[in-house]
Amino acid sequence: MGSTGSLYLFILIFVYGLLIGSFLNVCIYRIPLGKTIVRGRSYCPNCHSLIPWYLNIPVFSYLFLKGRCKNCHTQISIIYPAVELLNAVLYLLIYGIYGFxxxxxxxxxxxxxxxxxxxxxxxxxxxxxxxxxxxxxxxxxxxxxxxxxxxxxxxxxxxxxxxxxxxxxxxxxxxxxxxxxxxxxxxxxxxxxxxxxxxxxxxxxxxxxxxxxxxxxxxxxxxxxxxxxxxxxxxxxxxxxxxxxxxxxxxxxxxxxxxxx
Ligand SMILES: [Zn+2]
Structure with a gap:
């Protein structure tokens, strides 16, 4: 595979890792509360306003909103983007060592x-x-x-x-x-x-x-x-x-x- 091809693959795995990471955040928040993880949109834990899809993009939305809820301006924990990044980096490391x-x-x-x-x-x-x-x-x-x-x-x-x-x-x-x-x-x-x-x-x-x-x-x-x-x-x-x-x-x-x- 050419170097451009492997670069695309790296980006693809990274983005996939971020998206799964976003789902992990849902699990971390909901599993201990006994809530379902398969249904329901994401909402702000403070003001309960629903988060539109375009503000629910891993890491980027956090940076764009400067770490605050768009509605109530409560600070969003840095843990959320950190979990997404960590998961993406781990997926890249796994791919680097074990391939597909x-x-x-x-x-x-x-x-x-x-x-x-x-x-x-x-x-x-x-x-x-x-x-x-x-x-x-x-x-x-x-x-x-x-x-x-x-x-x-x-x-x-x-x-x-x-x-x-x-x-x-x-x-x-x-x-x-x-x-x-x-x-x-x-x-x-x-x-x-x-x-x-x-x-x-x-x-x-x-x-x-x-x-x-x-x-x-x-x-x-x-x-x-x-x-x-x-x-x-x-x-x-x-x-x-x-x-x-x-x-x-x-x-x-x-x-x-x-x-x-
Ligand atoms: Zn809020």
């Missing part, structure tokens, strides 16, 4: 669901079972397809189901009230998809991210060591990093040891 494959499609679903989970957990400290179920079903389909095509051994995902969730569960027994059931279920479902190595790396990275932020918040007096942070957003970030860059990280690590030994 079934694997890429499953990962796009996983990453988008992880964005919803991270933001709902951040706001409400819950991880809805329905979202974890989507990841689990994707994991089952993925494992079956990868096994049939001979790309992966069948037990890689099966071990992944337990390799991060079980240590997390055991940690939860010792460290009371620290680890939610949602976190454990998330790591089980994502482990089926990512395989046992990458899900362990996800857990490790998630813990590092959480520690860094906690330390940062204590230093800048935004929190004390007793402040409870939801773990879900960090786990989600860990899973995304591990799936995108984990294999290169593990290879570099192995090379390093081969070099010094």
């Amino acid at each position: 494959t079934l694997q890429a499609l499953v990962l796009a679903v996983l990453f988008s669901v992880l964005i919803i989970i991270a933001l709902i957990d951040l706001k409400y400290q819950i991880i809805p079972d329905s979202l974890v179920t989507i990841i689990f079903i994707s994991g089952v389909l993925y494992t079956i397809l990868m096994t049939i095509s001979g790309a992966q051994l069948w037990y890689i995902g099966l071990i992944g189901l337990f390799s991060a969730s079980l240590p997390l569960y055991l940690l939860g027994l010792v460290y009371e009230g620290g680890i939610g059931g949602g976190d454990i279920k998330l790591m089980a479902a994502a482990g089926l998809l990512a395989g046992w190595k990458l899900i362990l790396l996800s857990l490790f990275l998630g813990a590092i991210y959480a520690s860094f932020l906690a330390l940062f918040m204590v230093i800048f007096r935004k929190a004390t060591f007793k402040t409870a942070l939801p773990f879900g957003p960090f786990l989600a970030a860990g899973i995304v990093t591990a799936i995108l860059f984990g294999q290169s990280m593990l290879n570099a690590y192995m090379d390093f040891y081969q070099y010094i030994l």
Whole structure:
């Protein structure tokens, strides 16, 4: 394919990512309230005025309206365009690494669901079972397809189901009230998809991210060591990093040891 062709494709994937990102915002807002995500137009959460389609264009409408509702001028959260941009960038990264494959499609679903989970957990400290179920079903389909095509051994995902969730569960027994059931279920479902190595790396990275932020918040007096942070957003970030860059990280690590030994 020519470079012009691939540029168009990049733009197309980016725009598609923004549009799905816009739908993710609807999910983040409506799922915790128990509202339907398939019907109903978007409206301003403050004045409830309907948002016309031409002011509901991802990112651009936000910039055009300078982050305020056209009707009541209430400030619109920067989270909305941030979610859209993040989803679009993640889709581009998936495409860059995995191309147009079934694997890429499953990962796009996983990453988008992880964005919803991270933001709902951040706001409400819950991880809805329905979202974890989507990841689990994707994991089952993925494992079956990868096994049939001979790309992966069948037990890689099966071990992944337990390799991060079980240590997390055991940690939860010792460290009371620290680890939610949602976190454990998330790591089980994502482990089926990512395989046992990458899900362990996800857990490790998630813990590092959480520690860094906690330390940062204590230093800048935004929190004390007793402040409870939801773990879900960090786990989600860990899973995304591990799936995108984990294999290169593990290879570099192995090379390093081969070099010094
Ligand atoms: Zn409004």
